[in-house]
Each structure stands twice: as C-alpha cells, then as structure tokens.
Amino acid sequence: MSATSSVVEAPTPVPQTTGWRTLARIECRRYATRPAFLIGTVLAVAALAPYLDPSTPADELSLIVPAATIGLVGVVVSARRVWDADRCARAGGPTARTERDRTLAHLTACLVPFAVGVAFVAVTLARYATEPPGPDRYTALVSNAWVVAVFASLGAVSCLGGPILGVVLARRTSWQPAALLTAVGLVAVTIVLQGLFEPLRRIRVAWVWTYWGGPFGTPSDPERHLVLVGSPGWWLAYLLCLCAIGALVALRHDVEHARPRERTALVVLSVLAVGCLLGAMWLGTPETVVSPVESGATSWGGGGS
C-alpha cells in the first residue's frame, strides 16, 4: 500500500439496543397522543365515574369498556402508526434502523394502552374488594382468583392484544382498510362467540374476546346470572401466548434480521397456546352454573320504566 493512500476509519459502532429504545420512547409518545387513543381513554375513564359514589358496587360487566375503547381502537391505531412510520422510513432512504428495530419500538408502544387497561382493572378490582357486587351476580359463585383472571384478561390483556394485532396486520398487508375491516370482523365474531349461544360455549374460549359470566338468562328468568364453562386462568395464559406469538410474527416479517431462536420460540409458544386453550376449554367450571338467586326481570334487558 502506498503512503499516499487515504486511511478510512471504521465508524464507531453504536450499540444496537440504544437505537430501538430511543425509537420506542418516540413511538410510546406518538401512541399516547393519537386522537383515537385519547378518545378511547376518556371513554374508559368516564366509565369509572359511577365509582365516585362510594356506595356503588363494582360492575364486572364494565370490563367490556377498556376492551372496546382501548383494545379494539388499538387495532386501528397501531396499524396506522406502523404504516405511517414505514412511509417516513421509505421517504428517508436507507437508515441505520432496520424494520426489526421499528417493529420492536411499535411493540413496546403497545405497553401504553396496556398500562391504561391495567389501571382500569386495578380500580375495578379495588372497588370489587371494598364493594363486591350483590349475591345475584355471577361473581358470587366463583373464587377471587377466577374474578382476577377474568378481569385481567378482558380488561388488561385485551388492551395489549388489540394493538399487537394492529402491528401484525400492518406488517402483513399495506392495504389500509384492512385495519377497519379487521376491527369490524372482530366485533362480529365476538358477538357470535360471546357465550350467549349454548352450543358454542365450549369452543368460544378459542376466541380472544368472550365472556365468562353474566345475565345470560334461563327460559324462566331472562336475566338470571350464569357462570360459563371453562377456566379463565388457562384462558389468560392462552391470550398471553397469543400476544407473544403476534409479537414474534411481526418481528419475523423482517426476514433479513430474523433470528433462528425466534423460530424455535414461535414453535414452543404455539404448542403452549394449544395446551392452554385445551386447559381453558376442559378445566375449571365443567358445566354452566346457574345463579340460585332470581334476577326479578320479566323480559330480556331488565324491563324498563
């Protein structure tokens, strides 16, 4: 080599972890300021307003609120964020951050709605501990662990799963209306598998949003509370497995940076999910339990004034 040849210095390696963490902080902030998320959070907080009256008992049916206003909305919010970020990344040309880093950041941002869901569940559980629902409610027939598992699944994990589903969706398709149609489809299937249709009560637990008890009624008492079959504890584990699978599927979309261990993890998680699903279907409450206390309603919907 001649003395005149230039010496090229190797760039100082930047720790990879700091990059995605910075991105994650940005994405968390962006998620927290999305109008749809803010509207959903306001609606969820408004649903807690009755608890300002100290004598109001915990309303276990209010757990639908975070699932609908934060989880369901999260599907669309998350997908939109990913598409927006990808468009920016494409416009910016080659960058130091890979698609995998961006996906990790988006997945981290899913903790923002999850935190709101956890707070909602914590408030509801605190009220449940101090002002439990009446003896005619289905919660009077089950253990505290059962109640915690149902509340955590419906109120908190739904707020994590919805946004993760949005990330997966955005990684798998660039057709933006898909997010809306997925949300509509999610609601439609939930209506069918919520537990009202008796033949579907066993397999309903395979779905990510279903009910475990409520005023489903009997032929003689249209609002009698029932506890449905299955084990909510196993269902909680099943949902967490699905969240982890979703995160891995989203990460592995970046084929260039996919890691072999993730494939193994995906297989292990899938096997675990199937195991948990079978546990949710066949363990716990073996048959539908009917509350011994009559509701007093004469027509579906509780009658009216």
Next chain:
Amino acid sequence: MRLVVGRSLPLALLAWSATAVVALVWAASQWPTVAWPLHGAAVAVVLGASAWCADDALAPVVDVTPRAAPLAVAVRAGGAVALALTWVVVHLGRREELPPHLPLLVAEGVVAALAGAAWGQRARRRREVGGGARAALVAVPVLMALALVRPLSDHLPLFPLWPWEPWGRAAVLWATLAVAAVAVAGAEVRHIDRARRPRR
C-alpha cells in the same frame, strides 16, 4: 368518465364495505337482542368508507383544473351515495325484523354517509394527503366502541334498541348530526362553486 370512476374511487373498499353493511344489518336485525352493536358497527363502516372515498389518487391532477373539480367531487360523493342506497335498501328489506323506528334507523346511515363524504371532501380541499382515511381510522373504531359500550345511553342514545329507551332524544341527536353534516357539505359545495368562477 369510466376511467375517472375507476381511478378515483376505492372500488375494492366500497365492495367490501357494502357487503359488510348488508351482513351487519342483516345479523343485527335477525338477532337484535344479541347482535345490536353490529348495527352501530355498520353505521361506522358507512361513515368510514364514505370519508375514504375522498382520498382520490387523481386529486393532484384533477383538483387544480376548475372544470374537472365538480366532476371529481361528484364521483367521490358517488361512493357515499352508493353506500347510503345500500343502507336504505337493506333496511327496507329487513323492516319487519327491525325495531319499529325505521325512519330513524335509515337516517342513521344516511347521515353517516353524508358526514363521511363531507368530512373527507373537507380534508381533500385542504390538500391533506390521506385526510379521508385518517378521519375514517379515527371515527370507525370510536363509533364501534360507542356501539358496543353505549355510554350514557339514557342521555345520549346514539344507537337505541329497546322500546323504553329515549327514541325521541335519539331523533334529536341524529337530527343535530344531520344539520352539522349538511352545513359542512354545503360549505364544501359553495367552495367548489367559488373556485369555478373566473377570477378578476
């Protein structure tokens, strides 16, 4: 004309949305006690798809030519009209199974289509790229959440179902939304008219 319709309107989205509207209204009317939130979801689909139609791929070219702009707006509004017609037809077909407040139920979808189209066109006029889609991506999930949760249903009955719910108040609420949608749509039409006049 066919080229403008084919390129301007998201035909795949419209087809999916119309199918979803028919399926959702059918299910909601078939099992109203169980599936009524799907009626609200259908309203959300109509609103979202109508707003999305304003995101015209030809807009950067068409919108700067005064003569073509009204045609483009009419074509984009055609998506909303198609969805509103679908809504009306499916409601008339299922009127026996629906609650006995057909005019209000029909009005919900028509108002949603008008509001979506007006909102999308407003974003289009402001040169917001993807403004209609952005509006849809906020409005649709929020409306669906409202249909599911039905907060304050005694005071703000957006999607009433039961006979004892305040249907009169719901009519006032939807009439207010209709007036707001007509006002925004009217402002947009006036703006197109102004844009067509030759400048002195």
